Amino acid sequence: MASVDRTVIADLPLFAGLAPEQLDELLREAQSVRYPKGTTVFQQDAEAHSFFVLLHGHLRVYKLTPDGQQVVVRFVSAGEVFGVAMAIGRTTYPATAVAVVDSIALVWPSVAWPRLIAKHPTLAVNTLQTVGSRLQDAHARVVEMSTEQVERRIAHALLRLAQQSGRKVEAGVQIDFPISRQDVAEMTGTTLHTVSRVLSAWEDRGFVASGRQKITILEPHRLFVLAEGGLP
Amino acid sequence: MASVDRTVIADLPLFAGLAPEQLDELLREAQSVRYPKGTTVFQQDAEAHSFFVLLHGHLRVYKLTPDGQQVVVRFVSAGEVFGVAMAIGRTTYPATAVAVVDSIALVWPSVAWPRLIAKHPTLAVNTLQTVGSRLQDAHARVVEMSTEQVERRIAHALLRLAQQSGRKVEAGVQIDFPISRQDVAEMTGTTLHTVSRVLSAWEDRGFVASGRQKITILEPHRLFVLAEGGLP
DNA sequence: GGCTCTCTTTGCGCGGCAGCAAACAGCAGC
DNA sequence: GCTGCTGTTTGCTGCCGCGCAAAGAGAGCC
Known part of the structure; x- marks a missing residue:
């Protein structure tokens, strides 16, 4: 060895x-x-x-x-x-x-x-x-988990992931390992269905870009505001 | 001193x-x-x-x-x-x-x-x-909090409290400091209303006896079965 | 004893989210 | 290229538990 x-x-x-x-x-x-x-x-x-x-x-x-x-x-x-x-x-x-x-x-x-x-x-x-x-x-x-509803919890989870395992790419910050909706669901105490719905909504709003086992945060600040309870 | x-x-x-x-x-x-x-x-x-x-x-x-x-x-x-x-x-x-x-x-x-x-x-x-x-x-x-619903979470919380701060009394195990429904709610991520409802139901079934800022567990085993997902 | 404050109980209605189902889309392997 | 698998999207339904409201009950204090 x-x-x-x-x-x-x-x-x-x-x-x-x-x-x-x-x-x-x-x-x-x-x-x-x-x-x-x-x-x-x-x-x-x-x-x-x-x-x-x-x-x-x-x-x-x-x-x-x-x-x-x-x-x-x-x-x-x-x-x-x-x-x-x-x-x-x-x-x-x-x-x-x-x-x-x-x-x-x-x-x-x-x-x-x-x-x-x-x-x-x-x-x-x-x-x-x-x-x-x-x-x-x-x-x-x-x-x-005690005080926030699902959308904010997911936002927090993504921000935390981005912080510890984010890789800077052209468009934003990408989580640099394969991660599924199921994974995010199991981190936030929800279901993959709900995570999928939330991410789809965010994608429409341009906050994130995501694909199969891949999530890129395009607008970290917007997501942060959302996580803290604001209305971005 | x-x-x-x-x-x-x-x-x-x-x-x-x-x-x-x-x-x-x-x-x-x-x-x-x-x-x-x-x-x-x-x-x-x-x-x-x-x-x-x-x-x-x-x-x-x-x-x-x-x-x-x-x-x-x-x-x-x-x-x-x-x-x-x-x-x-x-x-x-x-x-x-x-x-x-x-x-x-x-x-x-x-x-x-x-x-x-x-x-x-x-x-x-x-x-x-x-x-x-x-x-x-x-x-x-x-x-x-990720996997259990409220009733089981409350059961777990009470059992944990009883274990670390339980005082044996005639009827069962009493939590030996003043604790309100609000406290239990804030431990389990729910509301005092729901805690009150759950405790009332348990009281009817004889699992616990409770009063103002006081909770006594009468049937620890029953509560345990409930906490673990069984139907007591 | 009576008053007040805090804690508790209980009813009712609504909503967020889970659960189910089914279609869809990357990606790998042959 | 085709096939199969795994991950994703999206609609619909139902229900748990929250939010609101208001009454009830101990406990302390004067």
């Missing part, structure tokens, strides 16, 4: 404040693994044997309800830690992660975690920040 | 793995503060000057939306850490905390946090677990 250069991870928030030698030391324990599109990286309720840093690609993380419905927890972009079940006191993964495009991740065995944070407490501090910001995202989502 | 004995905090998860002398050292930097019923402990968007451990009482933590609606994030019970904004990389509080009964908390200045975790990395690790379990709660809530 090709060894990973430290410069690849040096700027990631997780490793902020660590010395080059410490990075090398951490990398020595990691494996770099390829996950072709469609592959499952880990499965909900399975033993949390590893934790990960995504080097390349995009993952879709979702929870499955007892009655078989899926809820998208988030999409993971390159540079993010994920699967840190052990760190938050779990022995199994709370969700399933699937590669939506060909992806590459660094993989550490979970059993190494206690030793790593004992040796590099900065890791725990950085992870705390990461988990904390995810907690805030989750709360923001709870607030949205 | 009366100094706090270490035995009061020795068994709290936050301080797990710390030696008695370390506890004393931490306590020396803390103040014990009383918050009479109705008092605001901290306010959303205010400078996060302190973090806290609740010694006695109950707090209601809520977020205010731009249009003035409240969403209850959680209720804090004795023994829990709260207001750890600084630890998760914020400079302001993301929500407001109000005492729903007379309460007492230990208060540390936020500026001490970096020094404290540098000296006691265990604190960061323990906080990570706490924040992690809150993240899971938040995600569970997102899943519920």
Whole structure:
């Protein structure tokens, strides 16, 4: 297996404040693994044997309800830690992660975690920040679902996606991985039918351009106003 | 100010793995503060000057939306850490905390946090677990709000309240702080009217007994079946 | 005790959105 | 090119739960 250069991870928030030698030391324990599109990286309720840093690609993380419905927890972009079940006191993964495009991740065995944070407490501090910001995202989502109706929730979801995974193209900002109406529906607690209707309406108004598994935001500001409850 | 004995905090998860002398050292930097019923402990968007451990009482933590609606994030019970904004990389509080009964908390200045975790990395690790379990709660809530209808969400909310703040009484389990229909509505993303209707129906069926700012669960199992989607 | 304030209950009507159904359109594979 | 699959669009119907309104009931206070 090709060894990973430290410069690849040096700027990631997780490793902020660590010395080059410490990075090398951490990398020595990691494996770099390829996950072709469609592959499952880990499965909900399975033993949390590893934790990960995504080097390349995009993952879709979702929870499955007892009655078989899926809820998208988030999409993971390159540079993010994920699967840190052990760190938050779990022995199994709370969700399933699937590669939506060909992806590459660094993989550490979970059993190494206690030793790593004992040796590099900065890791725990950085992870705390990461988990904390995810907690805030989750709360923001709870607030949205409690108080906003569907159209505004969808607007918020798209803006968030654009912010973390947007790619600038001529016409606007495109979400740079394949995403279906069903995905957006599972992020916002609605149905693909409703998402389709809303996107069609926006397309007519020129806010977005969308196609099969593809969404481009043409008028981010208009969408923002709509998300905040204004009448654009 | 009366100094706090270490035995009061020795068994709290936050301080797990710390030696008695370390506890004393931490306590020396803390103040014990009383918050009479109705008092605001901290306010959303205010400078996060302190973090806290609740010694006695109950707090209601809520977020205010731009249009003035409240969403209850959680209720804090004795023994829990709260207001750890600084630890998760914020400079302001993301929500407001109000005492729903007379309460007492230990208060540390936020500026001490970096020094404290540098000296006691265990604190960061323990906080990570706490924040992690809150993240899971938040995600569970997102899943519920996405996939369940109101009655089941209310059932889940009550069961969760009973679990963390239930007091066993003759007839069943009572939520041991004053809680209104409005509160339950703001936890589940519905209206006090609907909560009232649902509770009335349950009362008729004998699942719960409720009065003014008071809810007692008589048939936890029945409620559980209902929450999980069965027909009790 | 009586007053007032806050919390709760209940009825009624409407609307947003889900659920169902069926047609349509990219895209891949042969 | 054709075929099949998966994702998308759109119409229609029904109903859950919100919004409004108004009455009822505890609890605190003087």
